[in-house]
Amino acid sequence: MTxxxxxxxxxxxxxxxxxxxxxxxxxxxxxLTATIETLDNDRAFAASRTGSGLLLS
Amino acid sequence: xxxxxxxxxxxxxxxxxxxxxxxPIAVLDVSSLAAGRYSLFGSRLDFGDESGVKLLWTPDTPVxxxxxxxxxxxxxxxVKGESREAAVQxxxxxxxxxxxxxxxxxxxxxxxxxVPAENKLRLVEIAQRVGVxxxxxxxxxxxxxxxxxxxxxxxxxxxxxxxHFIDRTQAFxxxxxxxxxxxxxxxxxxxxxxxxxxxxxxxxxFRVVTVGDEVWSAVxxxxxxxxxxxxxKLAHHRFRSVVTPAEIALxxxxxxxxxxxxxxxxxxxxxxxxxxxxxxxxxGQWLFLPNEIGTQVAAAIARWLVGEFN
Numbered sequence: 001m002t003x004x005x006x007x008x009x010x011x012x013x014x015x016x017x018x019x020x021x022x023x024x025x026x027x028x029x030x031x032l033t034a035t036i037e038t039l040d041n042d043r044a045f046a047a048s049r050t051g052s053g054l055l056l057s
Numbered sequence: 058x059x060x061x062x063x064x065x066x067x068x069x070x071x072x073x074x075x076x077x078x079x080x081p082i083a084v085l086d087v088s089s090l091a092a093g094r095y096s097l098f099g100s101r102l103d104f105g106d107e108s109g110v111k112l113l114w115t116p117d118t119p120v121x122x123x124x125x126x127x128x129x130x131x132x133x134x135x136v137k138g139e140s141r142e143a144a145v146q147x148x149x150x151x152x153x154x155x156x157x158x159x160x161x162x163x164x165x166x167x168x169x170x171x172v173p174a175e176n177k178l179r180l181v182e183i184a185q186r187v188g189v190x191x192x193x194x195x196x197x198x199x200x201x202x203x204x205x206x207x208x209x210x211x212x213x214x215x216x217x218x219x220x221h222f223i224d225r226t227q228a229f230x231x232x233x234x235x236x237x238x239x240x241x242x243x244x245x246x247x248x249x250x251x252x253x254x255x256x257x258x259x260x261x262x263f264r265v266v267t268v269g270d271e272v273w274s275a276v277x278x279x280x281x282x283x284x285x286x287x288x289x290k291l292a293h294h295r296f297r298s299v300v301t302p303a304e305i306a307l308x309x310x311x312x313x314x315x316x317x318x319x320x321x322x323x324x325x326x327x328x329x330x331x332x333x334x335x336x337x338x339x340x341g342q343w344l345f346l347p348n349e350i351g352t353q354v355a356a357a358i359a360r361w362l363v364g365e366f367n
Binding site for chain 1: 214216221222227228229230231232234236241242244245246247248249251288
């Protein structure tokens with residue numbers, strides 16, 4: 001089951017392209033949550049399969 | 058005391074801590090586990106790699122650890138959910154998480170404290186409980202509910218989930234933005250839960266870093282900046298070091314106490330009505346801040362790891 005719809009959501013409307021090199025990304029916060037919650041709930045992995053929220057700094 | 062960092066040596070934040078340590082610190086993450094030789098039996102870990110690094114971690118070994126990153130940032134990039142690759146990569150994460158939860162390690166921030174501290178709704182709930190001001194906050198997929206709760210047409214939208222994602226090879230950031238509720242397309246709130254907050258007029262942004270009971274602050278003038286200064290690359294380098302306002306110091310440490318985290322980087326704003334906490338990052342960066350802060354933060358983490366202070 002997926003909750004993804006073709007209709008644009010705020011993730012689509014508010015997203016900004018970031019520079020290609022990770023070290024230059026202007027994002028000084030990070031999250032471990034996506035990875036760890038994957039462990040605690042295998043099904044959650046489907047939601048993070050693009051790698052979003054994964055330990056980016 | 059065995060000092061341990063979960064991360065990679067090429068990470069600038071890890072390097073900064075290693076540079077300030079009075080003795081060697083072991084560094085480990087899923088990529089080094091995968092490349093080396095390991096044996097985990099109960100709470101005993103025996104690890105070695107080709108470069109000669111050896112780590113023997115037993116229940117009797119006093120270990121202090123700092124979790125920087127459990128895996129390289131590209132660990133899951135391009136991996137399709139429920140694929141064989143996903144099963145493999147998730148297995149490695151499972152192994153290191155078991156290490157993180159080993160009972161004999163004293164973590165600067167335990168992983169089970171880090172995870173809830175990254176939840177923005179939990180932040181608001183705790184802040185209210187301990188008397189720290191935050192913007193009025195609601196999560197809803199109803200424009201009417203958001204409007205009636207916040208009492209304004211223009212509000213701040215920020216993702217409840219990750220603030221970045223990769224679509225094919227392109228990375229995207231999703232920063233906090235001011236939106237007019239009437240202009241949100243029908244159906245746009247149905248796709249993913251977002252947080253909505255009252256829009257406060259920030260005069261200054263504060264980035265506040267805590268290690269134990271120590272607090273450092275840098276300030277950024279808000280004039281001319283977007284709502285979320287992180288979306289302005291140049292803004293990262295315009296912070297200047299300041300003495301932490303007493304109200305912020307007190308509030309920042311109340312939050313870390315409640316979350317049970319030994320490290321945090323926090324975002325506060327100053328308005329005409331006072332100081333408001335907008336985010337707590339239990340694994341956030343600090344090296345973009347003025348050098349005198351960056352150095353002191355790295356040194357404080359290093360001293361804690363080698364047991365030079367509690």
